Amino acid sequence: MSIRVAIAGGNGRMGRTLIELIAASDELVLTAVTLAPEESVPQPSPAAEALYTHDIDAALEAADVLVDFTTPATTGQHGAACASAGVSWVLGTTGLDEAQQAAVAAAAQKVAICQSANFSTGVNLMLRLVELASRASDSDTDLEVIEAHHRHKVDAPSGTALAIGKAMAAGRDVQLDEQAVMSREGITGARVNGTIGFATIRGGDIVGDHTALFASEGERLEITHRAGTRQAFARGACRAAVWLAGKGAGLYDMQDVLQLRE
Numbered sequence: 001m002s003i004r005v006a007i008a009g010g011n012g013r014m015g016r017t018l019i020e021l022i023a024a025s026d027e028l029v030l031t032a033v034t035l036a037p038e039e040s041v042p043q044p045s046p047a048a049e050a051l052y053t054h055d056i057d058a059a060l061e062a063a064d065v066l067v068d069f070t071t072p073a074t075t076g077q078h079g080a081a082c083a084s085a086g087v088s089w090v091l092g093t094t095g096l097d098e099a100q101q102a103a104v105a106a107a108a109q110k111v112a113i114c115q116s117a118n119f120s121t122g123v124n125l126m127l128r129l130v131e132l133a134s135r136a137s138d139s140d141t142d143l144e145v146i147e148a149h150h151r152h153k154v155d156a157p158s159g160t161a162l163a164i165g166k167a168m169a170a171g172r173d174v175q176l177d178e179q180a181v182m183s184r185e186g187i188t189g190a191r192v193n194g195t196i197g198f199a200t201i202r203g204g205d206i207v208g209d210h211t212a213l214f215a216s217e218g219e220r221l222e223i224t225h226r227a228g229t230r231q232a233f234a235r236g237a238c239r240a241a242v243w244l245a246g247k248g249a250g251l252y253d254m255q256d257v258l259q260l261r262e
């Protein structure tokens with residue numbers, strides 16, 4: 001039996017990639033696509049069989065799962081709509097603030113949610129390697145995260161960079177918010193031992209590059225992931241949509257889907 005999918009933000013970069021992928025899927029069928037309030041249905045429609053709508057509740061009427069890569073501002077409304085319709089939620093939007101994250105947690109009391117800053121298999125493997133390397137490296141090894149994305153990206157550092165920082169912090173048994181240095185400028189003073197630094201690049205059409213750097217006296221380890229197209233994220237999101245079918249309420253992530261948790 002096919003799993004019925006509603007896509008939020010069908011005109012977005014991820015929305016368009018997902019529509020293409022689901023059209024070729026045996027397991028998933030696209031039943032609805034939501035658009036931002038000012039957007040109109042693209043012509044010709046890339047998903048002629050699906051309901052195009054501005055109304056999230058209407059989109060969820062004939063859906064088992066909402067796949068959502070939109071903007072943080074939609075999170076509260078989409079979470080409430082999924083909870084009230086009993087529809088699972090694959091959530092890829094990054095840059096959520098505390099209140100928006102609390103709305104996700106509230107919805108997870110009612111339905112199954114898979115939320116991940118990055119749905120690619122490679123990045124999720126990288127997160128495990130980063131935690132291992134952070135645990136094993138000497139305490140005076142400097143930890144840095146470098147990320148690069150396209151010129152349209154609106155949040156920084158990327159959700160993935162923050163997840164890498166969290167994996168580093170977990171490996172070191174520290175809290176990321178107590179150790180993070182988000183940017184540097186001017187006379188910063190020497191690097192403080194134990195901090196986790198972030199550097200952000202924005203330009204052109206870079207899909208998403210992330211490097212975890214472990215720098216010490218005399219050696220340097222770099223773990224890098226580069227996304228060549230958005231297919232890797234979309235494939236992971238579709239895999240999560242299938243995995244969520246029949247799951248009870250709760251907040252899961254791609255590490256659960258890929259069985260990467262210890």
Ligand SMILES: NC(=O)C1=CN([C@@H]2O[C@H](COP(=O)(O)OP(=O)(O)OC[C@H]3O[C@@H](n4cnc5c(N)ncnc54)[C@H](OP(=O)(O)O)[C@@H]3O)[C@@H](O)[C@H]2O)C=CC1
Pocket residue numbers: 008009010011012013014015034035036037038039069070071072074091092093094095116117118119120159233
């Ligand atoms: N977790 C992961 O693996 C990945 C996460 N992302 C994240 O996903 C998000 C989207 O990325 P991307 O596709 O590149 O961004 P885009 O801006 O291309 O797409 C977002 C789309 O959502 C639309 N939108 C805004 N509000 C609503 C609404 N209320 N209802 C329906 N649609 C709405 C936007 O319309 P408009 O432009 O008119 O506002 C836009 O078309 C970002 O947060 C990004 O960081 C991206 C790739 C992978």
Ligand SMILES: O=C(O)C1=N[C@H](C(=O)O)C[C@H](O)C1
Pocket residue numbers: 094117118149153157158159160161207208209
């Ligand atoms: O906005 C993007 O494009 C991406 N966003 C995600 C993030 O913030 O980490 C994932 C991916 O790197 C692409």
